[in-house]
Amino acid sequence: MPAEHIRVAVVGLGVAGLAATKNLLEAGLQVTAFERNEYVGGLWKFNDSPDQLSVLKSTHPNGSKHFLAYSDFPLPADTPTYPSASVIHEWLNDYAKYFDLADHFRLGTTISRIDQVDHKFELHWSKGTEEHRERFDRVLITTGPFQRPRWPSIDGLDSSHPKVLHGHAYKTPEPFRGKSVVVLGSGNSACDICTELIGVAGKVYVSVRSGNRIFKVTEPPIDRIFTRRLFYKGGSVENTEYESQARATAAAGMDAAFKKHWPDYDLESLRMLPAPSNVHSIPGLNPHFIPALASGEITPIAGVKSIVPGKIITAEDVEISCDYVICATGGTFDYSILSPSIDPTNSKTSAWDECPRAEGLKIPRLYQGIFHPDVPGLAFIGPYESPSLANPADYDLMSSAIAQIWAENHSLPSKDDMAAWCDKCYEYQLKLVAEHKLPRPRLWKSELERWLNNAAGNGMNEAFANPDSALHQTDPELWDLCMDGVPNPYVYRLLPGREGARKAWPGARDAIFWANGQGTPPVI
Incomplete structure (x- = not known):
């Protein structure tokens, strides 16, 4: 099916959902993004409801401003090294405005259930007293990794x-x-x-x-x-x-x-x-x-x-x-809106469930921590730890990979191969929890990033995993900054990559030098 005919529902408009909406649209897909609040930015906006996870008024993120940026949208040049939660929330709103995403949002909508019907996904959603059912070809759940109290x-x-x-x-x-x-x-x-x-x-x-x-x-x-x-x-x-x-x-x-x-x-x-x-x-x-x-x-x-x-x-x-x-x-990912037949935590995990250190954490059966191997078209961002501690960059990369796969520019392995990978992943979680409680399920981070780079088609693996790469030969100063300089996400948009892949950002090179204290901020 041509990408422009594929209807995608994104559920949640926090850091992951905003990046996903933008990247799916960039790949040519039809996107509708649902958010229960009347605002975007998720937990980064203080919310005084005791039933809703949000930052506190005193919260600052764990990372610095370049570490936390999206790959093609830095925080403003005058942002302090460690921005406040309110600054992060304002920046997320600016991201939505800059990429003209608002026409694809449905704010103030509550999704009560997602079913699979006739190879499509039926969303039961409401706004005020109005109740609706709507079908989509693909669904991406981006409601956050810690929504359900643990x-x-x-x-x-x-x-x-x-x-x-x-x-x-x-x-x-x-x-x-x-x-x-x-x-x-x-x-x-x-x-x-x-x-x-x-x-x-x-x-x-x-x-x-x-x-x-x-x-x-x-x-x-x-x-x-x-x-x-x-x-x-x-x-x-x-x-x-x-x-x-x-x-x-x-x-x-x-x-x-x-x-x-x-x-x-x-x-x-x-x-x-x-x-x-x-x-x-x-x-x-x-x-x-x-x-x-x-x-x-x-x-x-x-x-x-x-x-x-x-x-x-x-x-x-x-x-x-x-x-x-x-x-x-802490908290865990919330799967409660999914019907049992498509819930990735409904597989048998008796060895995990019997472990006293599990403490309510569920292990979803998801290929690369993202794709339901038995339900094509259903994906998640958030249940598993991402490649780094920089969630905006990681979620940007993940949604770029998802967009390329759903636009049919890259393929998933066979169902059997995905099942075998999930079995190996489950055994890994058992090994880790035998040592200590886990904050959330974990993957092999370097292996995951390589896979995501390949799916997104961004050229990263070819440029940096090999010291004899063309980039190292032609632009050694840039290569050295990317390998040993200030960590930043702009490198993911530096190279043109595979034909038809995620879009490169013309400002990426300048942004990398700027993050390392050289040159001026890139033009956005």
């Missing part, structure tokens, strides 16, 4: 109790004024909540079951170390007998960097170390959290073993009286 397994935990809430429901510190609060978790959300509660709550505890590396804002940014050369080096041991050893070595390196960041503090006594490997934990960025632990403004305690009325009992059998418990324990 509750810890703790004796006596009652999620319906008014004094027990999930981190998703926390919006401001004011309801906790003068109260004693225990926050469970040591990730970004837990750090943000704890630091917001300082000076408002009567007492703030943070329950740390396993440590985490929380860095401070630095110049140059901490993400400067994640070069393409380092990415390739790490990829060389993925899915080999040396992978576990490499993870341990990487964790030791992260620990050393963490200690160097905070030389005046005993991170072990603050319960931040030891920490799991970077496979099993996501490093955070918060300049206030570690000093507040050291000063006593936040009191670190062991993991919570049980909860009884008015108190918690730690794994060290210490009883602590508290008024509120906030479970800042």
